[in-house]
Amino acid sequence: MRFDTVIIGGGLAGMTCGIRLAEAGQHCAIVSQGQSAIHFSSGSFDLLGHLPDGTAVSDPVAGIATLARQCPTHPYAVIGADSCARHAGEAPELLRRAGVPVAGDSRRNHFRITPLGKTKATWLTIDGYLTTEEAGRLPFRRVCIANIEGFLDFYPEFIAEEFNRQDVECRFGNFNHPDLEQIRRNPSEMRSANIARVFDREANLEALSESLRKLSEGCDALIVPAVIGLNRNDSLAYLRSRVDTPIHLLPTLPPSIPGIRAQQALQHRFRALGGEYFLGDSVLRAETEQGRVRRIFTANHGNIPFEAECFVLATGSFFSKGLVATPDRIVEPVFGADTVYAGGRSEWYTLRFFDRQAYQAFGVRTDAGLRVMKSGSALENLYCAGAGLSGFHPVQEECGAGVSLLSALHVAERILKN
Incomplete structure (x- = not known):
């Protein structure tokens, strides 16, 4: 060849x-x-x-x-x-x-939020993932950190602890879906990629938007684990069009959806x-x-x-x-x-x-x-x-x-x- x-x-x-x-x-x-x-x-x-x-x-x-x-x-x-x-x-x-x-500037590092809620200097970040222009200063004051019931690769308590240090008030919320029950039976299958396949389906993504809409009441932002958009490009835009409160994704433990x-x-x-x-x-x-x-x-x-x-x-x-x-x-x-x-x-x-x-x-x-x-x-x-x-x-x-x-x-x- x-x-x-x-x-x-x-x-x-x-x-x-x-x-x-x-x-x-x-x-x-x-x-x-x-x-x-x-x-x-x-x-x-x-x-x-x-x-x-x-x-x-x-x-x-x-x-x-x-x-x-x-x-x-x-x-x-x-x-x-x-x-x-x-x-x-x-x-x-x-x-x-x-x-x-991606967004970013080679002449000025911005800061992305890590899976544990800390800020880390970086060059480029994929759209939709939570970033800030200044270390130690987040662009909101009250957030809901939403997680899927039984998902262990995302750490709301650690994230909230870091956010609290920056004077951000945090509360927790959970969401679920019946189609997750099959993979929930085996903890090793309850991973971000498998969850994302569930929410690639239109009906399930619509149900997720309804759950997030309820969780967002009284908050400046929703912090959600990156468990959407494995095989479709519009998942985040879809949710944002149906939930008035800004939605920001945080990466999870590998395998990671953005990767x-x-x-x-x-x-x-x-x-x-x-x-x-x-x-x-x-x-x-x-x-x-x-x-x-x-x-x-x-x-x-x-x-x-x-x-x-x-x-x-x-x-x-x-x-x-x-x-x-x-x-x-x-x-x-x-x-x-x-x-x-x-x-x-x-x-x-x-x-x-x-x-x-x-x-x-x-x-x-x-x-x-x-x-x-x-x-x-x-x-x-x-x-x-x-x-x-x-x-x-x-x-x-x-x-x-x-x-x-x-x-x-x-x-x-x-x-x-x-």
Whole structure:
């Protein structure tokens, strides 16, 4: 099978790169081993929340210029501040074209409300999810926090405790529906995705709007868990048109509806542009000649190779097995790429869970153009994008989604120029 570009990995970086290339007319394939970490998304995409030294960032674009001085090996520093700023302007438009409606500004972080009611700085948030422009200041004074009877992945008491600290008066309400009884019999089935399938039905969504209308009396806003809109785009608009009180969604524990919706939208966009998506397949080996990757072979296609002018490694980090830790080294399992990691295993981590862990910055070694290094030399047509890159701490720096989006767009730009 012959393509212009083959992308290995179907997460945020892989899908973004594939969509951008397909929009430019390339015939692309994505080989994805399984569902990606997007399914754990809370509805927001971070660009930069803290510098490596821990300083909080309010203007991510300005922060990237400072970050490059503190950490020259960070992917943003490798891409360059000017290119990062340009890609940060392109990414929201790409997401919107794919049917992921986001709002935000790369020059000013806003604050999303987490599943526990806390505020967290972020760059882009999917429409409908509760945000505020100032930390510690919510845009209402009396709310009803509504939950489904028996739903354990949403925590009204914790949310109310945080809201009370911001002088917001909270009361609780429950809603139910007879069609939920079947999944309620098994606690492991009472999850957001299964509940959302129930409320995808028009009659059930209408019944939900009536329950929320009653709960909203005397409140400035309704806070509802994100258990609607799995397979329909208009669920929130439908409810808002029938309930006078503003409705705001809060994400739940994974699997999360906003993450699943984003993944589905990106896949649909890629396929609509002519891309071929191979889900449930894994790359077993690659053949290289004269410093170029010529073809890869996958588990499902046996001796039928994937051939392309360019390849993109977007397999992620340890969570998705894009990187594998042995007792003494870090391995990239597809191409045997050079990796960046600390010398001894005792240096990889600390016993304090919330410390800045060294292993989070381990990853694939690349050159200045994000081409993958192997045996000290760059493979001419193999690029790396996303969480598998080295040199950054996605949790402490709050930049994981941003690195995936911006590196994917940068790689796509280089492929198109070359």
